[in-house]
Amino acid sequence: MPGRDPIPGPGPASDADSATPVLDAQLSLGGGRFIDLPVRFVYRGEAPFSVVMEFPGSDPAVGTWEFSRDLLWKGLRRPAGxxxxRISPPCRCHGRGRLRITLRGDDGTAAIDVPVEPVRSWLHEQSFALVPRGVESELIDWDAELIRLVG
Incomplete structure (x- = not known):
């Protein structure tokens, strides 16, 4: 989802935010061909239910994608979305040892393979440390959200 300001540099922007280092992902071109693609996941306490996937150094037209933090967590263990x-865990029987994130938009579909351990570690050690699973809704100003929706 375009429109978010990316976090500058390799790390978090503030104490309420967390980001993975830039990860070496691969964009599948089909037929067993891939191109390298830098990816970073960002978690912001102001949006406790979601993560943002950025593509540092890429053309701004690539944009960013925002989706459920819980979806990313579930996708580490089983197909989700x-x-x-849509997120799928590594599938060694099909020769894929990375996390597969499939993004579908108006311009087509992209399958991106991301290393598993940095994502799992970041979610567990940083993102869930900032806002534990199950308490996200306590951080939402529901009155402000209602005004924004009705407004």
Whole structure:
């Protein structure tokens, strides 16, 4: 989802934010061909239910994608997602040892393979340390959200 300001540099922007280092992901071109693609996941306490996937150094037209933090966590263990973002764990029987994130948009579909351990570690050690699973809704100003929706 375009429009978010990316976190500058390799690390978090503030104490309420957390980001993975830039990861060496691969964009699948089909037929067993890939191109390298830098990826970074960002978690912001102001949006406690979501993570943002950025593509540092890429053309700004590539944009960013925002999706459920819980979806990313579930996708580490089993296929998850039903809409524009689907996540599948590594599948050694199909020769894929990385986390697969499939993004679907108006311009097509992209399958991106991301190293598993940095994502798992970051979620567990940083993101969930900032906001534990299950307490996200306590950080939402529901009155302000209602005003924004009705507004």
């Amino acid at each position: 039903m809409g524009d973002v």
